[in-house]
Amino acid sequence: MHAFVKTPQIVHLMNPPVIVNANRLTKSYNGKTVVKGIDFSIKKGECCGILGPNGAGKTTTLRMLVGHTSPDEGRLEALGLPIPEKAREMRSKVGVVPQVDNLDPDFTVSENLYSYGRYFGYNRKALEPRIQKLLDFASLQDKADSRVQALSGGMKRRLTLARSLINEPELLILDEPTTGLDPQARQLIWQQLRQLQKEGLTIIITTHYMEEAERLCDRIIVMDHGTILADDRPETLIKKHIEPHVLEVHGDDVDKWHDALQFGAAIRFEQVGETRFYYGSELKSLIDSLDGWSGLRYLYRPANLEDVFLKLTGRDLKDD
Amino acid sequence: MTEYRVMMETAALFSRSSSVWMRNAQVWSKLAGSSLLGSFAEPLFYLFALGYGLGQFIGSVEGVSYIVFLASGILSTSAMNTATFEGLYLAYTRMEVQRTWDGMLSTPLGVTDIVLGEVMWMGTKSVISAIAILLVTALSGFVESVSALWVLPIAFLTGCCFGSVALTVTALSRSYDFFMYYLSLVVTPMVLLSGVFFPLASLPETVQGLVAFLPLYHVVEMVRPLMTGGVPGSLLLHLFVPAVYCLFFISLAISLLKRRLLN
Numbered sequence: 001m002h003a004f005v006k007t008p009q010i011v012h013l014m015n016p017p018v019i020v021n022a023n024r025l026t027k028s029y030n031g032k033t034v035v036k037g038i039d040f041s042i043k044k045g046e047c048c049g050i051l052g053p054n055g056a057g058k059t060t061t062l063r064m065l066v067g068h069t070s071p072d073e074g075r076l077e078a079l080g081l082p083i084p085e086k087a088r089e090m091r092s093k094v095g096v097v098p099q100v101d102n103l104d105p106d107f108t109v110s111e112n113l114y115s116y117g118r119y120f121g122y123n124r125k126a127l128e129p130r131i132q133k134l135l136d137f138a139s140l141q142d143k144a145d146s147r148v149q150a151l152s153g154g155m156k157r158r159l160t161l162a163r164s165l166i167n168e169p170e171l172l173i174l175d176e177p178t179t180g181l182d183p184q185a186r187q188l189i190w191q192q193l194r195q196l197q198k199e200g201l202t203i204i205i206t207t208h209y210m211e212e213a214e215r216l217c218d219r220i221i222v223m224d225h226g227t228i229l230a231d232d233r234p235e236t237l238i239k240k241h242i243e244p245h246v247l248e249v250h251g252d253d254v255d256k257w258h259d260a261l262q263f264g265a266a267i268r269f270e271q272v273g274e275t276r277f278y279y280g281s282e283l284k285s286l287i288d289s290l291d292g293w294s295g296l297r298y299l300y301r302p303a304n305l306e307d308v309f310l311k312l313t314g315r316d317l318k319d320d
Numbered sequence: 321m322t323e324y325r326v327m328m329e330t331a332a333l334f335s336r337s338s339s340v341w342m343r344n345a346q347v348w349s350k351l352a353g354s355s356l357l358g359s360f361a362e363p364l365f366y367l368f369a370l371g372y373g374l375g376q377f378i379g380s381v382e383g384v385s386y387i388v389f390l391a392s393g394i395l396s397t398s399a400m401n402t403a404t405f406e407g408l409y410l411a412y413t414r415m416e417v418q419r420t421w422d423g424m425l426s427t428p429l430g431v432t433d434i435v436l437g438e439v440m441w442m443g444t445k446s447v448i449s450a451i452a453i454l455l456v457t458a459l460s461g462f463v464e465s466v467s468a469l470w471v472l473p474i475a476f477l478t479g480c481c482f483g484s485v486a487l488t489v490t491a492l493s494r495s496y497d498f499f500m501y502y503l504s505l506v507v508t509p510m511v512l513l514s515g516v517f518f519p520l521a522s523l524p525e526t527v528q529g530l531v532a533f534l535p536l537y538h539v540v541e542m543v544r545p546l547m548t549g550g551v552p553g554s555l556l557l558h559l560f561v562p563a564v565y566c567l568f569f570i571s572l573a574i575s576l577l578k579r580r581l582l583n
Contacts, residue, residue, distance in 0.1 A: 096426035102419035118339040119427035
């Protein structure tokens, strides 16, 4: 049992309380509007993913949320407190996992948890039992006295996640929590996040990994150019925006094969780089036509969040 | 009622900045060896080399032997340097490389708490360096009076003063390289002009007038009599100048760092 979530496990079947409420939120830097009047609200117990290409306004939105920058216009409330006015009080009940690790390299694993807990005003006695639980949770019991520098990337991330729970938060904010991790390390983080979600913790997560968003989130907000393009459950988004089946084809002969094809308007076609995508509910004729083209590589799969993301945010390379 | 609120808020502010102080103290205690070496071995080399080497030619200055004269200057300079190094290089590392302050800002701590905690810590480090130098100079017989213990609170003020100036420089820096301007153009001339190595009377009068604006000069003016058995004159003025610098640069560092970190 890991009970890091202080709030009682009341199931609000009808009307879960609103944890975050943003109204016409706007932010400009040097005359450039990076967040353009967005509205969203997040309910207790939700795991909400914010997706968007670089420069979409995700990080600015998160920074406004924790009170690190003030919105130019609009209203923002988190945990019932007006932000940024009551940001300090709000941050005492929020956990943050930053994009870039900022653990203390000179400290051991448990010293990191202690010193972070002190920032919340907890003393050693209050922290002792919490740290034991968090070390278990992060599977770092054997590493309690190891220097942070000696940890692997995955362990550091687990420690950062454990650290964000030191104040028994009511809301957890993660900014690209698994970027740069190997697949095993990523799986472990996902498992821990799912566990926290089951305990009723409200989670906001930004990510570039569609698989991560699809697995963890019961709610997806897609942002681009400072606006919200879509906000729904992942499966609803897929149903709403994308045909059910997808065929991806690439390889040496893909142009020749494509030119020989005949398909009707029921099949939507897109090209990204050297890969061709065919979307539709009936792709059987296309799949049959692949026979005999030995130079082609292909994948026939159900539509996923990545298709939604690419359709909504465009297929150009985002470098800004 | 409002007085009670102000008291509670001051206590909360102090408790939050103490957690920053404690974090730095804990890191220091783990790496104290190398840190102590920098903050007191080096100044002592200067003291003994210059004190004995030059002392041979100089004889006595202002009624005491040169090495005794120099000891108070070296202690003052070392208090300044310790806080300056902490406020420049180590603070910059925490800000940009280790992102320690970003981590703190995700907790109830704010920029003001961080700056106050850092400045208190820089004052503390200056006291540590002053204790070390005082101990060695006293054991070597270069300290004339027990009243020299009063240099410890003065070292704290010195550290807070130069720590807050250094933090302001750090808040404006884009890399470590920028610090060389401050060190070469501000710190070094100040050491040479503040009466550390020679009495100010040897300088032209116009320069002496300018020196009154240098906080290190006022520190030396207090530390020297305390270590050579005298009584510092114009104590209030000499406390006032570093204190004003300290308050001014604390507020400047807070507003610059707010702009830099919370944007």
